[in-house]
Amino acid sequence: MKFNTGLTAGLLILGLVCTRHALAEQTILNVSYDPTRELYEEYNREFIRHWQEKTGEKITVRQSHGGSGKQARAVIDGIPADVVTLALAHDIDAISKQSGLIPADWQQHLPNNSSPYLSTIVLLVRKDNPKGIRDWDDLIKPGVAVITPNPKTSGGARWNYLAAWGFALKKYEGDEAKAQAFLTRLYRNVPILDSGARGSTINFIQRGIGDVLISWENEAFLALREYGQEKFEIIIPSISILAEPPVTIVDKNADKHGVRNIARAYLEHLYSKAGQEIAVRNFYRPSDPEIARKYAHQFPTVNLFTVNEVAGNWQLAQHIHFSDGGLFDKIYEYQ
Amino acid sequence: MTAIPLSQTSPAPHKVVTQESPQVRRILILLALSFLSLFLLLPLVAVFFEALRKGWEVYFVAITEPDALAAIRLTLIAAAIAIPLNLLFGIAAAWTIAKFEFRGKSILTSLIDLPFSVSPVVAGLIYVLIFGLQGWAGPWLREHDLSVIFAVPGIVLATIFVTVPFIARELIPLMQAQGSEEEEAAIILGASGWQTLWYVTLPNIKWGLLYGTILCNARAMGEFGAVSVVSGHIRGLTNTLSLHVEILYNEYNFVAAFAVASLLALLALVTLALKTLVEAKVAQQASRGNHS
Numbered sequence: 001m002k003f004n005t006g007l008t009a010g011l012l013i014l015g016l017v018c019t020r021h022a023l024a025e026q027t028i029l030n031v032s033y034d035p036t037r038e039l040y041e042e043y044n045r046e047f048i049r050h051w052q053e054k055t056g057e058k059i060t061v062r063q064s065h066g067g068s069g070k071q072a073r074a075v076i077d078g079i080p081a082d083v084v085t086l087a088l089a090h091d092i093d094a095i096s097k098q099s100g101l102i103p104a105d106w107q108q109h110l111p112n113n114s115s116p117y118l119s120t121i122v123l124l125v126r127k128d129n130p131k132g133i134r135d136w137d138d139l140i141k142p143g144v145a146v147i148t149p150n151p152k153t154s155g156g157a158r159w160n161y162l163a164a165w166g167f168a169l170k171k172y173e174g175d176e177a178k179a180q181a182f183l184t185r186l187y188r189n190v191p192i193l194d195s196g197a198r199g200s201t202i203n204f205i206q207r208g209i210g211d212v213l214i215s216w217e218n219e220a221f222l223a224l225r226e227y228g229q230e231k232f233e234i235i236i237p238s239i240s241i242l243a244e245p246p247v248t249i250v251d252k253n254a255d256k257h258g259v260r261n262i263a264r265a266y267l268e269h270l271y272s273k274a275g276q277e278i279a280v281r282n283f284y285r286p287s288d289p290e291i292a293r294k295y296a297h298q299f300p301t302v303n304l305f306t307v308n309e310v311a312g313n314w315q316l317a318q319h320i321h322f323s324d325g326g327l328f329d330k331i332y333e334y335q
Numbered sequence: 336m337t338a339i340p341l342s343q344t345s346p347a348p349h350k351v352v353t354q355e356s357p358q359v360r361r362i363l364i365l366l367a368l369s370f371l372s373l374f375l376l377l378p379l380v381a382v383f384f385e386a387l388r389k390g391w392e393v394y395f396v397a398i399t400e401p402d403a404l405a406a407i408r409l410t411l412i413a414a415a416i417a418i419p420l421n422l423l424f425g426i427a428a429a430w431t432i433a434k435f436e437f438r439g440k441s442i443l444t445s446l447i448d449l450p451f452s453v454s455p456v457v458a459g460l461i462y463v464l465i466f467g468l469q470g471w472a473g474p475w476l477r478e479h480d481l482s483v484i485f486a487v488p489g490i491v492l493a494t495i496f497v498t499v500p501f502i503a504r505e506l507i508p509l510m511q512a513q514g515s516e517e518e519e520a521a522i523i524l525g526a527s528g529w530q531t532l533w534y535v536t537l538p539n540i541k542w543g544l545l546y547g548t549i550l551c552n553a554r555a556m557g558e559f560g561a562v563s564v565v566s567g568h569i570r571g572l573t574n575t576l577s578l579h580v581e582i583l584y585n586e587y588n589f590v591a592a593f594a595v596a597s598l599l600a601l602l603a604l605v606t607l608a609l610k611t612l613v614e615a616k617v618a619q620q621a622s623r624g625n626h627s
């Protein structure tokens with residue numbers, strides 16, 4: 001019995017020590033959203049090499065991925081993130097407001113509104129497009145099963161929703177009641193709401209659920225790369241939304257772990273030529289104009305509108321559409 | 336095939352009590368068997384099939400890459416802490432409940448069952464509410480540079496929570512059936528409390544205890560929900576085996592996901608084998624107890 005107690009106590013202490021030890025090393029933790037897994041796997045290798053070349057220090061970059069909203073919640077609840085690379089600005093605002101770990105003006109600290117890469121929302125359908133889907137209109141037709149994640153937990157899902165919202169506003173010339181009816185019919189066609197973008201992609205691709213996936217452009221291209229062009233097709237809608245996934249340092253965590261300089265360099269290097277090339281290789285649109293010109297042929301031309309054009313700003317979008325009792329709740333209630 | 340030798344060897348072939356025709360019986364047996372193979376055997380086979388789809392080399396790479404090893408290590412650590420604690424608690428709780436009458440006994444019994452009735456996700460959220468940065472103990476922990484959730488201690492706590500009932504629940508009926516006469520005799524003969532425990536109580540319950548421990552271990556290593564909530568999914572740091580399977584699967588890395596899943600499936604098979612063995616021993620002990 002005594003042995004047991006001693007052993008248990010010892011192991012508990014060991015567990016605590018392990019955690020602290022790991023944090024004491026030169027390690028940074030990047031808490032990111034769902035579809036960036038492949039991007040940061042490649043980028044981390046590049047940055048570790050770059051940092052060692054520059055300073056001679058060997059560092060470790062750890063990753064955590066999940067729905068953007070869920071990940072923001074984890075940072076608020078204390079996951080020791082040194083940098084966050086999330087799907088939309090509002091999730092970082094939420095961290096700033098609810099935990100005070102990030103200053104309110106975080107978006108001014110890095111170029112291009114803190115977004116080193118951009119993306120948009122496209123439609124992915126099965127080969128030969130059996131349901132004849134060409135644009136957002138086709139998603140509300142009866143008998144079309146639409147796959148998109150839950151806007152409450154997923155950043156990508158909120159971009160998806162706002163892209164459809166922007167289309168409906170344009171179609172009905174700004175009539176919000178009609179736009180709401182459009183989205184109600186669209187979400188009535190959604191058989192399953194996953195908590196993150198990647199879960200939805202897997203549902204569509206691997207489990208074969210649904211006729212069309214509303215997806216990040218990068219996620220759709222990645223699916224084509226993983227599964228081959230012979231199984232799926234990307235459909236570019238008539239208009240879509242310009243998505244700006246932001247990155248920032250979690251100041252108080254980075255300072256506490258003594259890794260602010262690494263964390264800052266980590267994010268800044270995303271804007272470098274090497275960082276931008278990696279973003280392109282993982283199907284994100286580069287923010288660097290020169291790189292953007294170089295790879296313009298790889299990205300289809302899409303008529304893009306911004307969040308601010310269709311919803312004012314993220315604060316308002318969150319409040320009107322995604323808060324409890326907001327428009328999305330009303331839309332999904334009708335099911 | 337097997338039915339014939341069995342009926343031949345049994346000393347007194349008992350009468351068939353059911354009145355249904357052999358055909359109906361055969362169909363029912365076939366239904367049951369196909370159900371079992373469809374829902375239990377097939378998934379198990381599928382796990383190993385998918386895991387080995389690209390050959391043994393890919394399989395071994397998948398289970399020996401650093402993140403997978405870290406997940407294995409964390410799963411073992413969590414189990415190695417949860418099980419001894421549950422052993423202690425399980426024996427103490429079962430002993431108290433089975434051998435004594437006291438006020439609040441039914442409350443204690445329900446408390447032990449609580450983890451069975453609470454959803455594991457809720458269990459995880461409880462720890463987020465207590466130890467999270469916005470929770471009761473969060474700010475204090477941060478000040479003292481300690482982490483509970485999104486770190487190893489949180490995983491261990493969640494594992495302990497979901498495995499609490501296993502050993503106690505196994506021991507309580509066993510100890511109640513055995514009664515307290517032997518302990519009373521030992522004490523009358525002058526044994527101390529510890530002596531009674533070591534030489535009388537523990538030998539009587541050893542197989543039940545082992546059985547409970549095996550089940551407890553299986554749950555500890557396989558737990559997903561509660562651990563998922565407190566983990567934060569930091570690769571190489573707070574990923575257990577079950578969480579690692581999910582991550583690999585979400586990264587289009589299906590072969591690796593199934594390779595790691597096959598480790599859990601192997602664990603389940605070992606558990607099953609041990610359980611059968613121990614069950615036989617328990618039955619033996621019980622029948623010996625009845626004869627004496």
